[in-house]
Amino acid sequence: MLKVRPQVHIAPLGPDDPTELGGYELLGRIGQGGMGQVYLGESPGGEPAAVKVIKPSVVDSETRMRFAQEVEILKTIGGARIAALLxxxxxxxxxWLATEYVEGLDLSRHVAAHGPLPPLLVAALGATLAEALAGVHRQGLLxxxxxxxxxxxxxxxxxxxDFGLAVFAESNVSLTAPHTVVGTPSCMPPEQANGEKPLTPAVDVYALGAVLLFAASGHPPYRAHTIHLLFHQVVDPTVAPDLSGVPDELAPLLGAMLAHRPQDRPGLPAVxxxxxxxxxxxxLKVAQARRKLTTYSAAPTHVLDDLLALGRVSAPEARPTRAQQDSAPVVPPAPAPAQPSADPRLLLRRDHTSPEPSADTPAPQPPARAVGAEDTAGAPAAAPLSSLSPHRKPDRPSLRSSAQARITARRLREAYAASAPF
Known part of the structure; x- marks a missing residue:
């Protein structure tokens, strides 16, 4: 049966949002978190990008250091399964940083909309992500x-x-305060929740097991009403992860990946x-299963094309005042010249925060407080970029005059205003 897939959540720019950064025209919002905002941007040559910006309210020396570390890490890794740094x-x-724009839902939203993936597709997802993480680990990163x-x-x-929390393996150096744990509790391995250092590649094996468990069952390894209880379950070796709803053929592998002790988990090649x-x-061959996964999960409607189509008019028009709108006659819109496009108001949502919880609350273990990972759904990362240097800012193009980008942004704002209840 053909599934009707939800659109990627894109909201218009607010009055306090920038309209340009580093030469990228910003067209709308595609994600946000505690530390940053992610925008859909367009390069001078028309390349779409996800532009991640740190919120002014949290910009300080430590935040800048963590952000600079993220940029340096993204310059060292790459591959077909890592969204590229631009x-x-x-x-x-x-x-700010600009990365490849990946048009599609994240796994959390896809499962929420369509339910768990079939076992074959979970296995294809596991092989794909394990191979990608192995490439990250070969660079000495977690x-x-x-x-x-x-x-x-x-x-x-x-x-x-989102490599904002990535670190070099076997490193005891941290940019956070002592006795802190950083990450997302629902996918965090016990040693990370306990604040142990140094961490090993086994932390990503556990997290991948949690991701595959969610893909197969629709729930994480542990569930609790409070973050304190959640931490307690994660670090308690007597509390086994919840594998309910997992198909029998996947249970042994996922159970091994979610083993309490790091040394009991399989390596990524074994996964x-x-x-x-x-x-x-x-x-089936693995490549066939991966193609089935892409066919199953990829949205057939190209949201970016729909957005850009909104700006295909001969010239921008002045936006009417509220009084003019109230007195103006209603004129039906002209039919689309080609394929019909979705109502732009269906593309606009105000809630862009991923349902994934972040660790922003103290853990119950030895004086440790949890510092939340920035949850920026749709904020891609990665790929080497030799032209960027930590000692020199790259030359920035001047503010360009993209009529199409401006029109697109204006149409988004108008469509949102027309559907708003105020």
Whole structure:
């Protein structure tokens, strides 16, 4: 049966939002979190981008250091499953970075809309993400915050995003205060929740197991009404992860990945082999299963094309005042010249925060407070960029005059105003 897929959430710019950063025209909002905002941007050459900006209220020396570290980390990693870094300026008044725009829902929203994935597709997702994480680990890095909201299901397959909490493996150095834990509790392994250092690649194996468990069942390994109780469940070796709803063929692999002790978890190559075994048992090759996953999860409607189509008019018009709107006659809109486009108001939502919880509350373990990971759904990351240097700002293009971008932004604002109840 053909599924009607929800649109990617894109909201118009607010009065306090910038309209341009580093040469990128900002067209709308696509995500937000405790520390930053993510915008849909367009480069001077028309390339779409996800532009992540730190909120002015949280810009301080420590935030800048963490943001600069994220940029440096993204310059060292890459691959087909990591959304590419395009440009960045951590030294700007409002630090920002621009990454590849992946058109599609994150795994959290996809499962919320359509339910758990079939076992074959969970195995395909597992093999794909395990291979991507193995490439990150070969660079001596750990993601540390893999979760359903950080897996985007794009038209070319899944991609891992948001390396804001990534660190170099075997490092005892931290940019956070002593006795703090950083990450998302629902996908956090016990050693990370306990604030242990140094962490090992096993933390990402556990997080991947939590992501695959969510994909297969629709719930995380542990659930609780309070973050304190959640932390208690995660760190208690006598409390087993909840594998209810997981198909029998996936349960052994996921149970091993979610083992309490890091040394009891399989390595990422073993995870890939386990997923391959499940796929091949159904008479398919891994590449075939990955194509089925992409076909199943990729949205057929290109939201970006719909947005840009809103601006295809001959010239921008002055927006009428409220009095003019009230007195003006109602004129039916002209029919679309080509394929019909979705009502732009259906593309506009005010709630862009991922349902994934963040650790912003003290953990119940030895004096530790949880510092929340920035939850920026749809904020991609990655790929080497030799032209960026921590010692020199790259040259910035001057503010350009993109009529189409301005018109698109104006149409978004008008459509949102027309549907707002005030």
């Amino acid at each position: 440009d960045a300026d951590p030294d700007a008044e409002r630090p 993601h540390r915050d893999l979760k359903p909201a950080n897996v985007l299901l794009g038209p070319n397959g899944p991609k891992v995003i 890939v082999r386990g997923c391959r075994t499940l796929i091949e048992a159904q008479g």
